[in-house]
Amino acid sequence: MHAPIAAPPASAEKILNGAGAAAILAAGVGAFLLGVFAVAADKSAAIKSLMNFWKPTGALSGETTIAVVIWLLVWAILDARWRNRTVGLARIKTAALVLLALGLLLTFPPLGDLL
């Protein structure tokens, strides 16, 4: 009995990387903004009050809602611009991973307190 033969993947030239690049860069932006909003609301009473979209959850409701909305908007905009293009993925990947790492670090309260 023979194993099913997989269809060969189309060549890299035919498969544009723009949509993937848009997705990873937008996710990096979303992660970074989450960290920025967490620190900003912790540092400023005015921002904390502004982020208080739903009182029982407090500022967390606004921080996460705004970060998620901007992430999705950035994703949609980048996707519309890059969908049919091949972009320089190495730089975009580096930028996305740096933004992700910064977002991760900014959520750590002792680091946020140092800023």
Place this chain on the structure above:
Amino acid sequence: MEITTRSLWTLIHGMGFGALYLLGCSGALVELYRRYSTRSDPPATARDDRFLGVYLIAMAAMAWLAVLTGSYVIYPWYRAAPPAGLHSLGAFPRSLLLSQVSTSGWHSLGMEWKEHIAWLAPISITMAAAVALQYGRNLRSHPQLRSAVLGFVWVSLLAAGVAGFFGAMINKNAPVEGGNTIQLMHGE
């Protein structure tokens, strides 16, 4: 054997969505690495693509359900302020933790970190699911894209792990209790 509705929601959030997500993460990492590695043999099939797509969508659903139930169902009970003059803080976990030096760190570090870092998981895994669905086995032809997706999935595992650890420890020190009591079994 009884359980309160708040405890039940905490179980659904942590042991249901959160723990399932953590379990799923290791599987996703293995599959993303194995199937789309340029050295993988045999190459992924269309059926493999469909399976991984459904798997990652289910993980994204788990991650969103975990953060949404955590932030909008359990967190309000956790952070509710006790009325002035109340001596027993058992129904107010945040205040209970902050009332003692030996437990205050579980809130000031644990909850403050957990409530934010957890949101990195749904963002990362939603992106991973979208890329896997869009590119399928062609992800093999884009090593930069594949390694970026893997990086995000690793961070989502870390984020879920931190959130899960602190969630368990906080609930151990100041459990979210209250609401109606559900009787699960009659004792002997």
